[in-house]
Amino acid sequence: MKKLLAVAVLATFSTMPYAADRVLNTDIVIVGQGAAGTAAALAAGELGAKVVGLEKKGIAGGTGNFSEGIFAVGTKMQRDYYIPLTKDETFKKIMNYGHWRSNARLVRAIVDKSADTVDWMIKNGVKFEKLTTNYPGGLYTWHIYEGRGAGWINLFQKKATKDYGVQVLFNTPAEKLLMKDGKVAGVIAKDKDGNKVTVNAKAVIIATGGFADNPEMMKKYTRFPNTDGLAQSGKNGVGIQMAWSAGGGKEGLDVQQSYRPGPRGVGTTNHVSATAKQPHLWLTPGGDRFCDETIMGDWPAAGNALERIGGQMWVVYDNKNLNSMKHDGIVQGVGVMVPIGAKLTNFDKEWPEAEKAGWAIKAKTLDELAKKTGMDPVKLKASVEQYNRAAEVRHDALFAKDPQYIFPVKEGPYYAIKSVASSLGTLGGIKVNDRLQVVTDKDEVIPNLYAAGSDVGGMYGDSYDLLMAGSTIGFAVNSARIAAESAVKDHNINKK
Ligand SMILES: Cc1cc2nc3c(=O)[nH]c(=O)nc-3n(C[C@H](O)[C@H](O)[C@H](O)COP(=O)(O)OP(=O)(O)OC[C@H]3O[C@@H](n4cnc5c(N)ncnc54)[C@H](O)[C@@H]3O)c2cc1C
Secondary structure, X not given: OHHHHHHHHHHHHHHOOOOOOEEEEXXXXXXXXXXXXXXXXXXXXXXXXXXXXXXXOOOOEXXXXXOOEEEOOOOHHHHHOOOOOOHHXXXXXXXXXOOXXXXXXXXXHHHHHHHHHHHHHHHOOOOEEEEEOXXXXXXXXXXXXXXXXXXXXXXXXHHHHHHHOXXXXXXXXXXXXXXXXXXXXXXXXXXXXXXXXXXXEEEEXXXXXXXXXXXXXHHHHOOOOOOEEOOOOOOOOHHHHHHHHXXXXXXXXXXXXXXXXXXXXXXOOOHHHHHHOOOOEEEOOOOOXXXXXXXXXXXXXXXXXXXXXXXEEEEEEEHHHHHHHHHOOOOOOEOOOEXXXXXXXXXXXXXXXXXXXXXXXXXXXXHHHHXXXXXXXXXXXXXXXXXXXXXXXXXXXXXXXXXXXXXXXXXXXXXXXXXXXXXXXXXXXXXXXXXXXEEOOOOOEEEEEEEOXXXXXXXXXXXXXXXXXXXXXXXXXXXXXXXXXXXHHXXXXXXX
């Protein structure tokens, strides 16, 4: 009898679902709660929409957490700093930078919205520290916020939930679009226990941050797939594929957000790595010079030059240069953590690990350096000789490098740091119009579907644009606000 009962109980349990699948009904579902997704959630909530946010990870923010500042033109801060930059001028500069390969209407929409977005952020509690640019000659458009991106993203997450009832489901990656009668009608996701989560919605906004962590897509679509991607884990392009599955077009897939080259996988605060992010002597794996090394400051240019030679180089300097970086400070800043002028006081402490890992080499002579790095000793010595001569006569006959940044390589020990092209993410994928509606390759609108942030193409022409400092967060937040406003308007979601 006991045995029979046990069998009956087991049979009952095996027919029951292990845990409950869920169905939610909402106005707008937002896929991804990084910079763009968070901004879209707050903006849509403010406009009276019922919002569900889906986030793959256990916390919000994505790559946006690491950001320092946002692009804008026409702000009060710029007026206070006497920056006479106009929207027209900025728009033209962006379009010319990308050789008019960008979506001009989209660029215009982002530029025009940008000052209002900074006001909107301030109104919602964000504090800005200063206005700056990020390379010599860049535009003063980088509005630096307090607490990096994580600061405002957490603030907006709390505000959206508390003030507007936005419901964010963490550890719940979206898997595909829900289609009804051939139209986008929501999203299907999975929670951490493997349960299916169906979100029925009037509109879907996709904001999953690109595809830098999807090797197949990187190989298929980018010019240089083997970049060192910073803070890109989990960016597998599912959001982009969801939009394509509904007929969305493709745009700008080959553009990456090039960053300063450096040793692969090493954090930006490491002082040995910081020595490689200076305009020292840059050599191909064979030992030839290949560019004016001051392009280090203009990351897309550095990325492009490195792509041409296969993505990897040696950064070479001598003992005198090292002492100068340790005691006088560096000439090229590495973000806000190791700024221009910083003295590399952690170098000696961090050196043994770097050397052990194989990306930092020290040698008594140039011949030994060639042997340890695999460079051709004849080429290495010829490159050093040309470089030292350029320093002496204050003219680089090869690449016309500014003589103030030619530091001769004369005094052993010599150092070589293996550096690779790096990237802060991909910058293309889904084709949209200037209302951030997803469109087909022939520009037909896909009803109910919107996209924002790094999943979207069209903002950049042939290269990431460092000229408009803060541009990718600028694009994420402005495109998110526009997407949210379009979704609310198109579906007659009334303000409460
Ligand atoms: C170190 C660093 C510093 C930077 N500094 C700046 C700066 O100062 N200024 C600037 O303009 N830009 C900066 N950037 C770039 C900027 O952070 C990105 O361009 C921006 O975060 C892109 O926003 P996003 O919303 O598209 O992507 P993210 O902010 O990365 O958000 C995407 C989110 O989607 C989630 N997601 C992915 N797949 C799914 C799925 N299937 N379902 C649900 N959720 C999913 C991810 O987990 C993530 O939370 C920096 C980047 C780095 C790495």
